[in-house]
Amino acid sequence: MKTIIFFFIFIGCYTLYNSSEKAYLSDSFSLQKWIQSNRFFTKITGVILLLIGLFLSIAFFGLSAGIITWIVATSLFLSLIILITPLRVINHVSLTVLYMLTFLIEFFF
Template identity: 35%
Template sequence: MYTIIIGFTTLGFILNYLSSKRVILTSQTGLRTWAYANTFKSKGLGLAALTIGLILHIMHLGLGSGIFSYLVTLMTVGSLVVLLYPLNVFNFKSLLLVFAISLSLELYL
């Protein structure tokens, strides 16, 4: 469950980050160019993903601890994206691989 929640939060933050006009795109990939070209759709999908992440946190942990846990997750994801995304440390395929491994470990262990 936490993997899906963190996945929604990460996707929402990345979409909102890439739709910003202040971001300098160093390499042209599919998600980057789409989010930069379609800022209105990207911000809408990013906000929807962030809202789904918040709702899932609240449903899983309760109101107070869900909001607190969501803020901690959002700060962690935000820091990692702002620091590592411009350096091209990770891309969409590596994030998908980490998500799949984390989800399988969470479900089967």
């Protein structure tokens, strides 16, 4: 459940980052091209994904711990996205493998 919560928060932060006009944008992935061309819809989608992550976090951790966890995860993901995305160190394949691995570890343990 934690992996799903963090996935929603990460995707929400990433869509909001890619819909920004001031950010360093790359169009190496077709989803990024679509996100950058539909900025208004992407911003709404990013906020909805962040709210879904907030509600799931509150449901899983409780009210105060869920809000604190969401704030910490959101600030962590935003800072990592802003720092690492321009370097092009991590791509969508490595992130998919990382999330699948953490989901399997969480599922079995």
